[in-house]
Amino acid sequence: MKVFVAGLNHKTADVDTREKFTFNGPRLEEGLIRFKELPDVQEAVILSTCNRVELYANVRDTAKASESIRTFLSQFHNINRGSLDNALYIYDDINAVRHIFRVASSLDSMVVGEPQILGQLKDAFELALRKKTTGILLNRLMKKAISVAKRVRTETRIAENAVSISFAAVELARKIFTDLPKKVSMLLGAGEMAELAARHLIGSGVKEIIIANRTYDRGCELAKEFNGKPVKFDEFIHELVRTDIVICSTGASNYVLMKSQMQKAMKERKQKPVFIIDISVPRNIDPEINDLDNVYLYNIDDLQGVVDANMFERQKEAEKAEKIIEEEIETFLKWQLSLDSVPTIIALREKAEEIKKQEIDRLLNKIPEIGEKEKKAIEYMAAAIINKLIHPPTVALKEDSEDKDTIIATIRRLYGIDGEKNENK
């Protein structure tokens, strides 16, 4: 019984290769069932996202499983073995557990700390549960992976800071304004980046958007899409009076907004704060505008600086996360070890002996006047009872059968051996 991982991700395979190996929709179910039916695979989960395809299994023999999984993958996706072997990584035992925990906690992601992966892992596990392709080992492992990811999320600040330019812009907007839904924003020009930033702003509640574009028609198109209000480009200055957030990316080669114009607008709006994001290169907004009170101007490099700082912060947090994962691997492996039959037999006997001793002590305390001979007889009888009771499970544990893992787990559960309770909270 071993945890086994075979997979490829953004580090080992380019998007072309990854696409070929993706398990999509109905193909995922089919793939999962066929994967589970492989001779060396006892339990199976498939995680397939745009950045990774991973097969998790419970196997007996890594080499055999690895061989049959390779064959399965190349047949299922109709790809030659060569390109598969280049991209595929294989882990077993502790390394496989570590890998799965790291994936769940988003340490192995392209953008470390991104939150989607945990949801994708949960979906993969749920599908496996529905299709009944998992058993004692992977069920435990997947649940553990999810709880480890949650622990990492709460105990480190790995997912806290924005690591994309448009998210950084929204994060800043949130630290300048409290009630984004009540704020008016303006798109000045309509570059791709500006559009993206606008989308994020709308995503965080901004409702009113003014769009000023050189080509008015394009502006109207965008306005329709964002449910905004188009204005003529030359008129944007008048709109500044009621605009709180400006996203600027025109193709202009000079400044479209000068300090004196901004100063005037600020006076008219009674110094209410304005957040200006200038993502155009060359810059379109006079950098000196940042010197005005209550005006906060960020250009693309400033935002990149914020992102870099956050990235660095995430790296530091990732180190903390690795430590948490090592701790959790240890508890998981301890649990897995206990699933072996020998420690289970010993634990079962100990448990029985303990019960026997307790009960005899209690009895002797109640009737202290009892004689030596009777005492012996009682002890003998108690030993006989527990021996007879634990004989069949012991035999079952010693037998070599297909579903041994399940038998071990069931016996441990039924006899209340080990700290199952703490683990399953």
Next chain:
Amino acid sequence: MGVILFELALTFYFTATIVSIIELFKGSRITSKIILSSAGIGFAIHTACIIYRYVTAGHIPITNAHEATSFFSWCVVLIFFILQFRYRIILLSSFIMPIVFILMLSSSMLPREIKPLSPVLQSYWLGIHTVLAFLGNAAFAMAFGIGLMYLVQEHYVKSKHLGGLFERLPSLQTLDEINYRLITIGFPLLTLAIITGVLWAESAWGSYWNWDPREVWSLITWFIYAIVLHARLIAGWRGKKAALLSIIGFLTILIAFFGIKLLQKGLHVFL
């Protein structure tokens, strides 16, 4: 008994202060719990201490510098908890609890004995005037703390270095709004305090205004906050300027309070 209560409250405020400074550097759920609970227990004991003194003395215990400083700290903590309840900005404690602690510490060093009330103070104005004045000043103290927080956060955003407390400080808008609200609460209280003081002066000394140093400083403070409010409404002096003004305003109050106390001149000597 009164002494024990006071020292206990001081100890709890001290704990809250230390942990609130730790909170600045390494905030966590545990530190915020310790701050809130120790400040809360301190406040409860402090309340008991003031009530106890009221009962023993038989009059409002704001008749000497020890009592006044203590009552002032009590007002500050009261407003701290009101803000905490409304906005949940635990970091505010790092800016306010040290002030509370220093005030309480200076209060503990001032003479504490309860003396018979001088005839001037034996008036119903005593309670009204002092409570109004101290509540108003406590609101200004809080505006001072919030103003500091604003300056810190504004510095991060303006300089584009989003380190340190940036994550945990509230938005500029929130800080500015709280600052404004505090001043709009503090200002009418101060105004009423001055009016009641004037009426009391008339009944006690026979003239409404005596150019006593405390009266003068109160008037200066009143003007500063009048400017803060006026400039905000007319010229849009919000944000950084408002924060700076509320800091200057509170420093003026401190000068008025302790400076005059040290000089020991004028008619307000009993405070």
